[in-house]
Amino acid sequence: MDTSEALSEEQLKEHEHYMREALNEAEKAINSGEVPIGCVIVYNGNIIGRGHNLRNNLKNPLCHAEISAINEAANFIGDWRLEDCTLYVTVEPCPMCAGAIVQARIPNVVFGTRNVKAGCAGSILNILDEPRFNHQVNVIEGILREECAKPMGEFFKRFRKKASAENSEAQNQ
Ligand SMILES: [Zn+2]
Numbered sequence: 001m002d003t004s005e006a007l008s009e010e011q012l013k014e015h016e017h018y019m020r021e022a023l024n025e026a027e028k029a030i031n032s033g034e035v036p037i038g039c040v041i042v043y044n045g046n047i048i049g050r051g052h053n054l055r056n057n058l059k060n061p062l063c064h065a066e067i068s069a070i071n072e073a074a075n076f077i078g079d080w081r082l083e084d085c086t087l088y089v090t091v092e093p094c095p096m097c098a099g100a101i102v103q104a105r106i107p108n109v110v111f112g113t114r115n116v117k118a119g120c121a122g123s124i125l126n127i128l129d130e131p132r133f134n135h136q137v138n139v140i141e142g143i144l145r146e147e148c149a150k151p152m153g154e155f156f157k158r159f160r161k162k163a164s165a166e167n168s169e170a171q172n173q
Helices: 009-031 065-077 095-103 145-172
Strands: 038-043 046-052 085-091 108-113 138-141
Touching: 009 038, 009 046, 009 065, 009 085, 009 108, 009 145, 038 065, 046 065, 065 085, 065 095, 085 145, 108 145
Parallel strands: 085 108, 108 138
Antiparallel strands: 038 046, 038 085
């Protein structure tokens, strides 16, 4: 569901501003050969955490954009609770990151595009809005959807091309 349609023009502008910052982070991921996902965390109008996917480069399955941004924001706040923060991420959070968002008690999440294969803000599960947990997150989706989806589409197209080239190379050997 596109919840961005119910927003005022001013709110929309603000969300788009921070989503562009998250897109800048995603760009860094692209440049280092990672799945292009970027994230920023905003507190009192300031960005206090940034992150992009670094799983491949750091050879660490935990190094998702949201986890890095949460680490930085928690260091800044000096607490594990990130109350009054809004997390912007270009792509719907996976189960690990959605879990971390709930653990950090982040009240607001804004994401750009859905991840039908791993998303846990409604696509596969809805960890962010599960009444049996002790924390529920307000979620807005669809902010700069196309811009957020584009690098993902291009990445996987390139990835598949590379995989099929390597495959045919392997077959020729
Ligand atoms: Zn994740």
